[in-house]
Amino acid sequence: MLHIDRLILQLPHYPHWWRQEWTTCIDALSLHIAPGEVHAVVGASGAGKSLLAAAIMGLLPSAARLEGALHFQATPLTPARQRQLRGRQLALIPQSLSALDPLARSRQQVRWAAQRAGLGRPAAQQRADELLAHYQLSHAATHYPHELSGGMARRVLIAMAQVSNAQLVIADEPSVGLDPTQRDRVLAKLKAIAREGKAVMLITHDLRHALPVADRVTVMYQGRGIETATAQAFRGQGEQLTSPYARSLWQALPDNAFSTQPSVLCQEPAFA
Protein backbone atom coordinates (compact mmCIF):
# COMPACT_ATOMS: atom_id res chain seq x y z
CA MET A 1 0.00 0.00 0.00
CA LEU A 2 2.75 2.44 0.97
CA HIS A 3 6.16 2.15 -0.63
CA ILE A 4 9.03 4.37 0.39
CA ASP A 5 12.28 3.95 -1.50
CA ARG A 6 15.54 5.62 -0.50
CA LEU A 7 13.81 8.65 0.90
CA ILE A 8 16.14 11.53 1.76
CA LEU A 9 14.86 14.55 3.64
CA GLN A 10 16.95 17.63 4.25
CA LEU A 11 16.05 20.74 6.21
CA PRO A 12 17.91 24.05 6.06
CA HIS A 13 19.30 25.75 9.12
CA TYR A 14 21.17 28.97 9.52
CA PRO A 15 24.33 28.86 11.65
CA HIS A 16 24.78 32.54 10.84
CA TRP A 17 22.61 35.29 9.33
CA TRP A 18 23.10 34.37 5.69
CA ARG A 19 24.94 31.09 5.79
CA GLN A 20 22.62 28.24 4.93
CA GLU A 21 23.42 24.63 5.72
CA TRP A 22 21.41 21.51 5.09
CA THR A 23 20.83 18.91 7.76
CA THR A 24 19.95 15.43 6.57
CA CYS A 25 17.04 14.33 8.76
CA ILE A 26 16.06 11.18 6.90
CA ASP A 27 18.80 9.34 5.07
CA ALA A 28 17.99 6.80 2.36
CA LEU A 29 15.10 5.21 4.22
CA SER A 30 13.15 2.40 2.56
CA LEU A 31 9.92 1.11 4.02
CA HIS A 32 6.97 -0.90 2.70
CA ILE A 33 3.64 -1.26 4.42
CA ALA A 34 1.09 -3.78 3.22
CA PRO A 35 -2.68 -3.64 3.76
CA GLY A 36 -3.73 -5.32 6.98
CA GLU A 37 -0.39 -4.68 8.62
CA VAL A 38 0.65 -2.74 11.69
CA HIS A 39 4.14 -1.52 10.96
CA ALA A 40 5.97 -0.06 13.93
CA VAL A 41 8.68 2.54 13.43
CA VAL A 42 10.80 2.77 16.56
CA GLY A 43 13.86 4.79 17.45
CA ALA A 44 15.26 7.35 19.83
CA SER A 45 13.96 10.89 19.81
CA GLY A 46 15.58 12.81 17.00
CA ALA A 47 15.73 9.74 14.77
CA GLY A 48 13.39 11.38 12.26
CA LYS A 49 10.26 9.37 12.99
CA SER A 50 7.83 12.28 13.14
CA LEU A 51 9.40 13.90 10.08
CA LEU A 52 8.75 10.69 8.20
CA ALA A 53 5.06 11.00 9.07
CA ALA A 54 5.07 14.63 7.95
CA ALA A 55 6.75 13.65 4.66
CA ILE A 56 4.08 11.06 3.91
CA MET A 57 1.25 13.42 4.78
CA GLY A 58 2.81 16.35 2.92
CA LEU A 59 3.06 18.45 6.05
CA LEU A 60 6.75 19.35 5.85
CA PRO A 61 7.85 22.97 6.06
CA SER A 62 8.07 24.42 2.56
CA ALA A 63 11.85 24.81 2.68
CA ALA A 64 12.38 21.05 3.05
CA ARG A 65 14.20 19.15 0.32
CA LEU A 66 12.83 15.70 -0.42
CA GLU A 67 14.38 13.07 -2.69
CA GLY A 68 13.55 9.46 -3.38
CA ALA A 69 10.31 7.71 -4.20
CA LEU A 70 7.09 7.83 -2.22
CA HIS A 71 4.26 5.67 -3.60
CA PHE A 72 0.78 5.18 -2.20
CA GLN A 73 -1.36 2.46 -3.78
CA ALA A 74 1.20 2.20 -6.61
CA THR A 75 0.88 5.88 -7.59
CA PRO A 76 3.46 8.52 -6.67
CA LEU A 77 2.47 10.76 -3.77
CA THR A 78 2.81 14.25 -5.20
CA PRO A 79 2.03 17.34 -3.11
CA ALA A 80 -1.24 17.78 -5.01
CA ARG A 81 -2.24 14.19 -4.40
CA GLN A 82 -1.28 14.46 -0.74
CA ARG A 83 -3.56 17.48 -0.36
CA GLN A 84 -6.35 15.58 -2.01
CA LEU A 85 -5.93 12.35 0.02
CA ARG A 86 -5.21 13.91 3.41
CA GLY A 87 -8.07 13.25 5.80
CA ARG A 88 -9.67 10.88 3.29
CA GLN A 89 -7.24 8.12 2.35
CA LEU A 90 -4.39 9.19 4.59
CA ALA A 91 -5.00 9.90 8.25
CA LEU A 92 -2.56 11.12 10.85
CA ILE A 93 -3.01 10.81 14.59
CA PRO A 94 -0.64 13.58 15.62
CA GLN A 95 1.64 13.50 18.59
CA SER A 96 0.73 16.96 19.74
CA LEU A 97 -2.66 17.40 21.36
CA SER A 98 -2.67 20.99 20.13
CA ALA A 99 -3.79 19.55 16.79
CA LEU A 100 -7.39 19.80 18.03
CA ASP A 101 -9.27 22.96 17.14
CA PRO A 102 -9.41 24.86 20.45
CA LEU A 103 -12.74 26.49 19.53
CA ALA A 104 -14.64 23.33 18.62
CA ARG A 105 -16.40 20.80 20.84
CA SER A 106 -15.28 17.16 20.57
CA ARG A 107 -18.49 16.22 18.79
CA GLN A 108 -17.92 18.86 16.12
CA GLN A 109 -14.29 17.89 15.59
CA VAL A 110 -15.22 14.27 14.88
CA ARG A 111 -18.20 15.30 12.73
CA TRP A 112 -16.01 17.55 10.61
CA ALA A 113 -13.57 14.66 10.09
CA ALA A 114 -16.49 12.49 8.91
CA GLN A 115 -17.72 15.23 6.58
CA ARG A 116 -14.25 15.62 5.08
CA ALA A 117 -14.37 11.90 4.33
CA GLY A 118 -17.52 12.48 2.26
CA LEU A 119 -20.42 11.75 4.61
CA GLY A 120 -23.44 14.03 4.58
CA ARG A 121 -24.01 16.10 7.68
CA PRO A 122 -26.69 13.94 9.39
CA ALA A 123 -24.80 10.73 8.65
CA ALA A 124 -21.55 12.32 9.81
CA GLN A 125 -23.17 13.41 13.05
CA GLN A 126 -24.51 9.95 13.70
CA ARG A 127 -21.17 8.32 12.96
CA ALA A 128 -19.40 10.84 15.20
CA ASP A 129 -21.75 10.08 18.09
CA GLU A 130 -21.28 6.34 17.59
CA LEU A 131 -17.53 6.65 17.72
CA LEU A 132 -17.55 8.96 20.72
CA ALA A 133 -19.70 6.42 22.53
CA HIS A 134 -17.33 3.67 21.44
CA TYR A 135 -14.38 5.53 22.96
CA GLN A 136 -16.40 6.29 26.12
CA LEU A 137 -16.42 9.98 25.35
CA SER A 138 -20.17 10.57 25.22
CA HIS A 139 -20.05 12.63 28.39
CA ALA A 140 -17.26 14.74 26.85
CA ALA A 141 -18.97 15.28 23.50
CA THR A 142 -19.76 18.90 24.29
CA HIS A 143 -16.39 19.64 25.91
CA TYR A 144 -13.81 21.92 24.36
CA PRO A 145 -10.22 20.63 24.05
CA HIS A 146 -9.00 22.48 27.13
CA GLU A 147 -11.63 20.66 29.19
CA LEU A 148 -10.34 17.23 28.13
CA SER A 149 -7.63 15.24 29.88
CA GLY A 150 -4.63 14.13 27.83
CA GLY A 151 -6.02 10.64 27.41
CA MET A 152 -9.46 11.90 26.36
CA ALA A 153 -7.99 14.30 23.81
CA ARG A 154 -5.96 11.49 22.33
CA ARG A 155 -9.07 9.34 22.00
CA VAL A 156 -10.81 12.18 20.18
CA LEU A 157 -7.89 12.31 17.74
CA ILE A 158 -8.09 8.55 17.19
CA ALA A 159 -11.84 8.73 16.65
CA MET A 160 -11.21 11.42 14.03
CA ALA A 161 -8.67 9.23 12.23
CA GLN A 162 -11.03 6.27 12.32
CA VAL A 163 -14.10 8.11 11.10
CA SER A 164 -12.28 9.23 7.98
CA ASN A 165 -12.13 5.60 6.87
CA ALA A 166 -8.58 6.13 5.66
CA GLN A 167 -6.61 3.34 4.03
CA LEU A 168 -3.38 4.39 5.72
CA VAL A 169 -3.40 5.52 9.35
CA ILE A 170 -0.21 7.00 10.78
CA ALA A 171 -0.21 7.10 14.57
CA ASP A 172 2.56 9.28 15.96
CA GLU A 173 3.28 8.27 19.58
CA PRO A 174 -0.38 7.48 20.27
CA SER A 175 0.24 5.98 23.70
CA VAL A 176 2.31 8.72 25.32
CA GLY A 177 0.75 10.05 28.49
CA LEU A 178 -1.81 7.27 28.80
CA ASP A 179 -2.03 4.88 31.72
CA PRO A 180 -1.54 1.17 30.92
CA THR A 181 -5.24 0.37 30.53
CA GLN A 182 -5.81 3.27 28.14
CA ARG A 183 -2.61 2.54 26.28
CA ASP A 184 -3.57 -1.09 25.68
CA ARG A 185 -6.99 0.01 24.48
CA VAL A 186 -5.54 2.47 21.98
CA LEU A 187 -3.04 -0.04 20.63
CA ALA A 188 -5.73 -2.73 20.35
CA LYS A 189 -7.83 -0.23 18.42
CA LEU A 190 -5.01 0.34 15.93
CA LYS A 191 -4.70 -3.42 15.50
CA ALA A 192 -8.45 -3.62 14.84
CA ILE A 193 -8.14 -0.91 12.18
CA ALA A 194 -5.41 -2.98 10.47
CA ARG A 195 -7.61 -6.10 10.62
CA GLU A 196 -10.16 -4.25 8.50
CA GLY A 197 -7.56 -4.34 5.71
CA LYS A 198 -6.04 -0.94 6.31
CA ALA A 199 -2.39 -0.17 6.79
CA VAL A 200 -1.24 1.27 10.10
CA MET A 201 2.09 2.91 10.75
CA LEU A 202 2.78 3.05 14.47
CA ILE A 203 5.49 5.56 15.32
CA THR A 204 6.77 5.09 18.85
CA HIS A 205 9.80 4.91 21.10
CA ASP A 206 8.06 2.33 23.24
CA LEU A 207 9.35 -0.86 21.65
CA ARG A 208 7.94 -3.18 24.28
CA HIS A 209 4.32 -2.16 23.96
CA ALA A 210 4.48 -1.87 20.19
CA LEU A 211 5.61 -5.47 19.77
CA PRO A 212 2.37 -7.26 20.74
CA VAL A 213 0.37 -5.35 18.12
CA ALA A 214 2.98 -4.90 15.39
CA ASP A 215 3.56 -7.28 12.51
CA ARG A 216 6.85 -5.77 11.47
CA VAL A 217 9.18 -3.28 13.10
CA THR A 218 11.53 -0.82 11.45
CA VAL A 219 14.27 0.49 13.72
CA MET A 220 15.46 4.00 12.91
CA TYR A 221 18.63 5.64 14.10
CA GLN A 222 19.69 9.16 13.13
CA GLY A 223 17.44 9.23 10.10
CA ARG A 224 18.40 5.85 8.73
CA GLY A 225 16.41 2.66 8.65
CA ILE A 226 18.75 0.32 10.50
CA GLU A 227 16.69 -2.80 10.24
CA THR A 228 13.22 -4.07 9.42
CA ALA A 229 12.35 -7.24 11.28
CA THR A 230 9.22 -9.17 12.12
CA ALA A 231 7.89 -8.61 15.62
CA GLN A 232 8.65 -12.26 16.41
CA ALA A 233 12.36 -11.61 15.88
CA PHE A 234 12.36 -9.58 19.10
CA ARG A 235 12.68 -12.38 21.60
CA GLY A 236 15.25 -14.21 23.69
CA GLN A 237 18.61 -12.50 23.43
CA GLY A 238 17.65 -10.96 20.10
CA GLU A 239 19.64 -13.55 18.10
CA GLN A 240 17.33 -13.14 15.13
CA LEU A 241 18.06 -9.44 14.84
CA THR A 242 20.80 -8.61 12.38
CA SER A 243 21.92 -5.16 13.51
CA PRO A 244 23.74 -4.46 16.79
CA TYR A 245 21.62 -1.36 17.40
CA ALA A 246 18.30 -3.22 17.21
CA ARG A 247 19.72 -5.92 19.45
CA SER A 248 20.85 -3.37 22.05
CA LEU A 249 17.46 -1.67 21.92
CA TRP A 250 15.88 -5.02 22.74
CA GLN A 251 18.42 -5.93 25.42
CA ALA A 252 18.10 -2.55 27.13
CA LEU A 253 14.46 -3.21 28.06
CA PRO A 254 13.92 -3.73 31.78
CA ASP A 255 12.24 -7.11 31.17
CA ASN A 256 15.33 -8.31 29.31
CA ALA A 257 18.95 -7.87 30.24
CA PHE A 258 18.55 -4.14 31.18
CA SER A 259 22.12 -3.70 29.99
CA THR A 260 23.92 -3.07 26.77
CA GLN A 261 27.39 -2.83 25.34
CA PRO A 262 28.66 0.62 26.33
CA SER A 263 30.03 1.08 22.80
CA VAL A 264 26.50 1.25 21.39
CA LEU A 265 25.66 4.31 23.44
CA CYS A 266 28.35 6.49 21.98
CA GLN A 267 29.16 4.93 18.63
CA GLU A 268 27.13 4.93 15.50
CA PRO A 269 25.80 1.47 14.84
CA ALA A 270 27.18 -0.59 11.99
CA PHE A 271 24.86 -1.05 9.07
CA ALA A 272 23.02 -4.29 8.75
Added chain:
Amino acid sequence: MLEAHQLSFRFASGSPLLTNISLRLAPGEWLGLSGDSGAGKSTLGKLLAGQLAPHQGSVTIDGSLLPARGVRPVQWLPQSPELAVNPRWRVGKILKEAWTPPDTLIEGFGIEPQWLKRFPNALSGGELQRVCVLRALAPGVRYVVADEISTMLDPITQLSLWQALKAHAERHQLGVIVISHDTALLNRLCNQRWHLAGGSLRVSSTELEAP
Protein backbone atom coordinates in the same frame (compact mmCIF):
# COMPACT_ATOMS: atom_id res chain seq x y z
CA MET B 1 16.16 7.68 57.06
CA LEU B 2 13.34 9.39 55.20
CA GLU B 3 10.05 8.77 56.93
CA ALA B 4 6.47 9.68 56.15
CA HIS B 5 4.17 9.57 59.15
CA GLN B 6 0.47 9.08 58.46
CA LEU B 7 0.27 11.49 55.56
CA SER B 8 -3.18 12.59 54.43
CA PHE B 9 -4.01 14.85 51.55
CA ARG B 10 -7.32 16.03 50.14
CA PHE B 11 -8.34 18.07 47.15
CA ALA B 12 -9.57 21.62 47.60
CA SER B 13 -13.09 20.22 47.13
CA GLY B 14 -12.57 18.16 50.30
CA SER B 15 -12.52 14.70 48.75
CA PRO B 16 -9.59 12.69 50.11
CA LEU B 17 -6.78 11.58 47.79
CA LEU B 18 -4.32 10.02 50.24
CA THR B 19 -5.14 8.74 53.71
CA ASN B 20 -2.74 7.75 56.47
CA ILE B 21 0.26 6.90 54.37
CA SER B 22 3.44 5.90 56.15
CA LEU B 23 6.69 4.73 54.64
CA ARG B 24 10.40 4.58 55.41
CA LEU B 25 13.36 4.76 53.09
CA ALA B 26 16.94 4.24 54.24
CA PRO B 27 19.88 5.96 52.51
CA GLY B 28 20.98 4.02 49.45
CA GLU B 29 17.63 2.24 49.16
CA TRP B 30 15.40 2.33 46.10
CA LEU B 31 11.63 2.46 46.55
CA GLY B 32 9.30 1.79 43.64
CA LEU B 33 5.84 3.32 43.57
CA SER B 34 3.22 2.22 41.05
CA GLY B 35 -0.48 2.92 40.65
CA ASP B 36 -3.13 3.92 38.11
CA SER B 37 -3.24 7.44 36.80
CA GLY B 38 -5.03 9.67 39.25
CA ALA B 39 -4.16 7.40 42.19
CA GLY B 40 -2.02 10.15 43.71
CA LYS B 41 1.50 8.89 42.96
CA SER B 42 2.80 12.30 41.93
CA THR B 43 1.04 13.97 44.86
CA LEU B 44 2.70 11.56 47.26
CA GLY B 45 6.04 12.25 45.58
CA LYS B 46 5.55 15.98 45.99
CA LEU B 47 4.55 15.58 49.63
CA LEU B 48 7.72 13.61 50.31
CA ALA B 49 9.80 16.25 48.54
CA GLY B 50 8.13 19.07 50.48
CA GLN B 51 6.69 20.61 47.32
CA LEU B 52 3.22 20.22 48.80
CA ALA B 53 2.17 20.33 52.43
CA PRO B 54 0.09 17.42 53.77
CA HIS B 55 -3.18 18.15 55.55
CA GLN B 56 -2.19 15.68 58.24
CA GLY B 57 1.00 13.89 59.12
CA SER B 58 4.59 14.83 58.51
CA VAL B 59 7.71 13.99 56.56
CA THR B 60 10.97 13.70 58.48
CA ILE B 61 14.61 13.01 57.68
CA ASP B 62 16.46 11.33 60.56
CA GLY B 63 13.68 12.50 62.85
CA SER B 64 13.66 16.18 61.92
CA LEU B 65 11.15 17.91 59.67
CA LEU B 66 12.10 18.96 56.13
CA PRO B 67 13.82 22.36 56.24
CA ALA B 68 11.69 25.27 55.09
CA ARG B 69 14.47 27.00 53.16
CA GLY B 70 17.76 26.27 51.39
CA VAL B 71 18.52 23.34 49.10
CA ARG B 72 15.76 20.79 49.53
CA PRO B 73 17.23 17.51 50.82
CA VAL B 74 14.52 15.62 48.93
CA GLN B 75 14.51 16.60 45.26
CA TRP B 76 11.54 16.06 42.99
CA LEU B 77 12.33 15.25 39.35
CA PRO B 78 9.36 15.82 37.04
CA GLN B 79 8.41 13.88 33.94
CA SER B 80 8.83 16.73 31.43
CA PRO B 81 12.24 18.37 31.62
CA GLU B 82 11.10 21.02 29.11
CA LEU B 83 8.78 22.47 31.74
CA ALA B 84 11.40 22.38 34.48
CA VAL B 85 13.95 24.69 32.87
CA ASN B 86 14.06 28.34 31.94
CA PRO B 87 13.89 28.40 28.11
CA ARG B 88 15.89 31.65 28.03
CA TRP B 89 18.85 30.17 29.87
CA ARG B 90 21.61 28.23 28.15
CA VAL B 91 22.01 24.63 29.26
CA GLY B 92 25.31 25.43 31.01
CA LYS B 93 23.58 27.95 33.26
CA ILE B 94 20.69 25.57 33.90
CA LEU B 95 23.07 22.80 34.93
CA LYS B 96 24.89 25.04 37.40
CA GLU B 97 21.72 26.54 38.88
CA ALA B 98 22.06 24.82 42.25
CA TRP B 99 25.65 23.63 42.27
CA THR B 100 28.63 23.13 39.98
CA PRO B 101 28.87 19.45 39.11
CA PRO B 102 32.43 18.17 38.60
CA ASP B 103 33.44 17.36 35.03
CA THR B 104 33.73 13.66 35.80
CA LEU B 105 30.07 13.59 36.80
CA ILE B 106 29.02 15.59 33.74
CA GLU B 107 30.80 12.99 31.65
CA GLY B 108 29.31 10.16 33.69
CA PHE B 109 25.80 11.36 32.88
CA GLY B 110 26.69 11.42 29.19
CA ILE B 111 26.34 15.18 28.93
CA GLU B 112 28.40 16.49 26.02
CA PRO B 113 30.33 19.76 26.48
CA GLN B 114 28.81 21.34 23.36
CA TRP B 115 25.28 21.03 24.79
CA LEU B 116 26.17 23.56 27.48
CA LYS B 117 26.31 26.40 24.97
CA ARG B 118 22.89 25.59 23.53
CA PHE B 119 19.39 26.58 24.59
CA PRO B 120 17.08 23.86 25.97
CA ASN B 121 14.99 23.67 22.78
CA ALA B 122 18.07 22.46 20.87
CA LEU B 123 18.32 19.36 23.06
CA SER B 124 16.20 16.23 22.81
CA GLY B 125 14.01 15.18 25.74
CA GLY B 126 16.47 12.50 26.85
CA GLU B 127 19.43 14.86 26.71
CA LEU B 128 17.63 17.53 28.69
CA GLN B 129 16.36 14.97 31.20
CA ARG B 130 19.96 13.97 32.00
CA VAL B 131 20.84 17.64 32.58
CA CYS B 132 17.86 18.03 34.92
CA VAL B 133 18.71 14.90 36.89
CA LEU B 134 22.31 15.98 37.39
CA ARG B 135 21.20 19.49 38.36
CA ALA B 136 19.18 18.01 41.22
CA LEU B 137 22.07 16.06 42.74
CA ALA B 138 23.67 18.92 44.70
CA PRO B 139 25.72 17.91 47.79
CA GLY B 140 22.93 18.65 50.31
CA VAL B 141 20.51 16.34 48.51
CA ARG B 142 19.90 13.04 50.30
CA TYR B 143 16.83 11.66 48.55
CA VAL B 144 15.43 11.92 45.03
CA VAL B 145 11.83 11.41 43.84
CA ALA B 146 11.97 10.40 40.16
CA ASP B 147 8.45 10.92 38.82
CA GLU B 148 8.18 9.01 35.51
CA ILE B 149 11.49 10.48 34.38
CA SER B 150 12.13 7.87 31.69
CA THR B 151 8.64 7.41 30.25
CA MET B 152 9.29 9.31 27.06
CA LEU B 153 12.73 7.84 26.40
CA ASP B 154 13.69 4.96 24.14
CA PRO B 155 15.08 1.86 25.91
CA ILE B 156 18.76 2.67 25.39
CA THR B 157 18.51 6.28 26.56
CA GLN B 158 16.36 5.13 29.48
CA LEU B 159 18.97 2.58 30.48
CA SER B 160 21.87 5.03 30.32
CA LEU B 161 19.98 7.51 32.51
CA TRP B 162 19.26 4.91 35.18
CA GLN B 163 22.80 3.57 35.07
CA ALA B 164 24.19 7.05 35.68
CA LEU B 165 21.78 7.72 38.54
CA LYS B 166 22.42 4.29 40.06
CA ALA B 167 26.19 4.81 40.05
CA HIS B 168 25.83 8.23 41.70
CA ALA B 169 23.32 6.97 44.26
CA GLU B 170 25.60 4.12 45.26
CA ARG B 171 28.58 6.40 45.72
CA HIS B 172 26.69 8.98 47.79
CA GLN B 173 24.21 6.70 49.56
CA LEU B 174 21.31 8.53 47.96
CA GLY B 175 17.82 7.17 48.57
CA VAL B 176 15.68 7.07 45.44
CA ILE B 177 11.92 6.87 45.01
CA VAL B 178 10.94 5.76 41.52
CA ILE B 179 7.39 6.51 40.38
CA SER B 180 6.44 4.58 37.26
CA HIS B 181 3.77 2.57 35.49
CA ASP B 182 6.50 0.25 34.30
CA THR B 183 6.52 -2.66 36.75
CA ALA B 184 9.42 -4.36 34.96
CA LEU B 185 11.54 -1.25 35.46
CA LEU B 186 10.58 -1.00 39.14
CA ASN B 187 11.45 -4.66 39.70
CA ARG B 188 14.85 -4.07 38.14
CA LEU B 189 15.68 -0.98 40.13
CA CYS B 190 13.98 -1.15 43.49
CA ASN B 191 14.32 -3.18 46.64
CA GLN B 192 10.99 -1.94 48.05
CA ARG B 193 7.85 -1.99 45.92
CA TRP B 194 4.57 -0.31 46.79
CA HIS B 195 1.32 0.03 44.90
CA LEU B 196 -0.92 3.02 45.51
CA ALA B 197 -4.65 2.42 45.16
CA GLY B 198 -7.69 3.96 46.77
CA GLY B 199 -5.57 6.42 48.74
CA SER B 200 -3.46 3.86 50.58
CA LEU B 201 -0.32 1.83 49.97
CA ARG B 202 -0.04 -1.88 49.71
CA VAL B 203 2.95 -4.10 49.20
CA SER B 204 3.34 -5.00 45.61
CA SER B 205 4.93 -8.24 44.48
CA THR B 206 5.90 -9.28 41.01
CA GLU B 207 3.41 -12.15 40.98
CA LEU B 208 0.55 -9.79 41.75
CA GLU B 209 1.49 -7.39 39.00
CA ALA B 210 2.30 -9.86 36.25
CA PRO B 211 0.01 -9.32 33.26
